[in-house]
Amino acid sequence: MTETPADRTTDHAENPAAQSGSYSAGLPTSTAVEPEADLAPRRAAREKSRVAPDYARAWLLLSAMRTELFDKAQLSRADQVILDCEDAIDDSLKDEARENVIRWIKNGGSAWVRINDRQAPSWADDVAHLRGLKGLNGVMLAKTESADDVIDTAQRLGGDVPVIPLVESALGIEEAVNIARARGAFRLAFGSGDYRRDTGTANEPMAMAYPRTRLVVASRIGGLPGPVDGPTVGSSHALLREQSADAVILGMTGKLCLDFEQPAVINESFAPTPSDVAWAVDFFAEFEAAGSVIRDGSDKPRLARAQVIRSRAELFGINPA
Secondary structure (H helix, E strand, C coil), rough: CCCCCCCCCCCCCCCCHHHCCCCCCCCCCHHHCCCCCHHHHHHHHHHHHCCCCCCCEEEEEEEEEHHHHHHHHHHCCCCCCEEEECCCCCHHHHHHHHHHHHHHHHHHCEEEEECCCCCCHHHHHCCCCCCCCCEEEEECCCCCCCHHHHHHHHCCCCCCCCEEEECCCCHHHHHHHHHHHHHCCCCCCCHHHHHHHHHHCCCCCHHHHHHHHHHHHHHHCCCCCCCCCCCCCCCHHHHHHHHHHHHHHCCCEEEECCCCCCCHHHHHHCCCCCCHHHHHHHHHHHHHHHCCCCCCCCCCHHHHHHHHHHHHHHHCCCCCC
């Protein structure tokens, strides 16, 4: 679904995964990480430095059938990794895909897993087999359309596994507040491809503004971190930056990605710029010099913005320009 050596394509007409709305797939086999004796310490080092899922920017989505890339994904620049057992997997391969994930996690891997929607035949097996799996960071629930979808999934997983509802339809968007308030919901995510297919909406900033804003507002009401935007399909970094910027200005704080080249761009796009950090530093200097007293109506919103920028700059290691 993304650019290419060999098995990658951006042509939806030729790519069944793209036609189905699937987001994972199309990563080059040649870039797989070979088994190494020092894999365990490398995994440990990467997990120690990993950005927490509350603040994660780039979420790499990888087909659960691409086992040769699991280690590479875990060691990549992506803030979080999701192994996909849903749209990227043919119905006849669901059990095999799930077993691939479980085997890898039991052997020391760590990741999120996108499971099938609650109405799908494979959902019950997904939650039953993943329950109690050490190393499972959480699940992304496909095609979430109600609070009950989240609650039932969380309960079946034991009540202590974070659930990211992937909202992919008109109904899901309109139910976003209830979904965000559901017990077990951790952070909302936007299934932009399936949403466009469901509604006939174009992939344009104005058309995407409403569903993105609904998810941002619902997340705020539900007390959740900012939502994760849908992926950008294609190999253009310029397009990726443009679509990331569209999401950032609306309040989204992360983005799904489809290949190993995208995380670096997304991480940069969803973090404060050095000039933003410089502004925050200057604001705090002036504010403190004036006695840290609110002087007019503009101080509170500017103070709130400066605090967010400072905290995210510290989290992502960004210095002022």
